[in-house]
Amino acid sequence: xxxxxxxxxxxxxxGELVSNFLLPLIPGPVIGLVLLLAYLAARRRVPEDVDRxxxxxxxxxxxxxxxxxxxxxxxxxxxxxxxxxxALALVVSVVLTIxxxxxxxxxxxxxx
Amino acid sequence: xxxxxxxxxxxxxxxxxxxxxTLGAYQLGVLAYERAARNPLANPVLITVTLIAVTIxxxxxxxxEYFEGAQFVHFLLGTATVALAVPIYNGLGALRxxxxxxxxxxxxxxxxxxxxxxxxxxxxxxxxxxxxxxxAKSVTAPxxxxxxxxxxxxxxxxxxFAVSTGILxxxxxxxxxxxxxxxxxxxxxxxxxxxxxxxxxxxxFSVSEEAGTYAGLAMGLHGIAGAVLIPLAFRMAS
Numbered sequence: 379x380x381x382x383x384x385x386x387x388x389x390x391x392x393g394e395l396v397s398n399f400l401l402p403l404i405p406g407p408v409i410g411l412v413l414l415l416a417y418l419a420a421r422r423r424v425p426e427d428v429d430r431x432x433x434x435x436x437x438x439x440x441x442x443x444x445x446x447x448x449x450x451x452x453x454x455x456x457x458x459x460x461x462x463x464x465a466l467a468l469v470v471s472v473v474l475t476i477x478x479x480x481x482x483x484x485x486x487x488x489x490x
Numbered sequence: 491x492x493x494x495x496x497x498x499x500x501x502x503x504x505x506x507x508x509x510x511x512t513l514g515a516y517q518l519g520v521l522a523y524e525r526a527a528r529n530p531l532a533n534p535v536l537i538t539v540t541l542i543a544v545t546i547x548x549x550x551x552x553x554x555e556y557f558e559g560a561q562f563v564h565f566l567l568g569t570a571t572v573a574l575a576v577p578i579y580n581g582l583g584a585l586r587x588x589x590x591x592x593x594x595x596x597x598x599x600x601x602x603x604x605x606x607x608x609x610x611x612x613x614x615x616x617x618x619x620x621x622x623x624x625x626a627k628s629v630t631a632p633x634x635x636x637x638x639x640x641x642x643x644x645x646x647x648x649x650x651f652a653v654s655t656g657i658l659x660x661x662x663x664x665x666x667x668x669x670x671x672x673x674x675x676x677x678x679x680x681x682x683x684x685x686x687x688x689x690x691x692x693x694x695f696s697v698s699e700e701a702g703t704y705a706g707l708a709m710g711l712h713g714i715a716g717a718v719l720i721p722l723a724f725r726m727a728s
Contacts, residue, residue: 390572405636407571408717411710414575424576432576435569436706437695439688440535441516442567443631443656445560446649447539451546451553453647456619463614467624468651471607472658473666475628475685478602479595479708480672483680486591 382427386435389414502551508559515541528696530664535689536657567632570688571713574630577691577706584676584703592680596711599684603628604723619644625724627651629716630687630709637717641724652687659686660693675700683708 393410519534526532679701695702
């Protein structure tokens with residue numbers, strides 16, 4: 379359990395370092411993700427500890443969004459004055475963004 | 491004699507209160523979701539955020555103070571992003587023979603997401619801050635916030651839009667996917683992951699393991715692609 383967390387944190391740290399000094403355009407955690415992916419691919423399997431910690435984190439991803447999302451209270455006046463635009467943009471866009479890939483896959487995918 | 495006021499002053503000065511509030515509200519959110527038989531409309535994150543926003547407004551706790559305690563939870567978002575490598579790696583085998591359709595679907599979905607959101611908001615006269623924060627909203631929140639910082643947009647507002655998109659996608663996906671006649675779990679999951687990242691992925695996992703794997707794959711690929719392409723596209727557009 380702890381060793382899985384340590385490994386993931388090490389990749390996060392490596393990602394932050396690379397982002398800071400070499401690739402400022404890409405956020406550190408994304409580079410960490412790619413590095414961990416490369417490590418898993420090289421090992422050809424997911425170490426059990428990493429799997430356990432990784433699965434737990436991903437399973438409760440929703441919780442981790444909460445502190446940032448509560449920031450909505452800061453923008454309430456601005457959101458209210460742009461209410462219709464924001465609501466329509468978010469709802470229509472998410473419907474289209476679900477529908478388009480689903481349609482593309484239905485058309486392009488052939489049964490195996 | 492210790493008064494309630496003293497206890498309150500002590501508690502609100504430590505990160506503990508915000509942490510208990512965050513985890514406790516989430517527990518209630520998940521409980522409500524389970525009670526509602528995992529109905530997509532009873533989205534646990536929406537319930538949690540609403541509970542906390544109402545609570546801190548009622549007790550007069552400024553957001554900055556709340557975040558100071560809740561940042562320990564927030565910090566793990568970066569760690570969880572790295573950990574996405576695990577579901578992506580597990581999903582890579584499933585990619586075989588489907589690489590081209592999945593990539594076409596991802597690129598189309600990402601482009602449609604930005605064009606439709608920014609287009610509609612601009613047509614309806616939303617201001618520049620709002621428009622900018624819509625760019626990265628279909629990318630998972632930690633990456634979206636990183637992208638927003640890099641293009642000079644408010645990371646908090648971007649996160650709010652990203653989470654709203656995640657919640658809306660998780661709530662509406664079943665109806666949209668049924669309407670367009672999508673049947674295979676892997677296709678339904680992938681479409682949901684492209685549109686509504688982490689929250690969509692949790693939703694997909696709670697319905698089907700296969701859908702969850704593909705949703706995680708879509709979220710990860712969209713995150714990586716978005717981190718590179720959105721800042722470039724934003725600079726070209728502005």
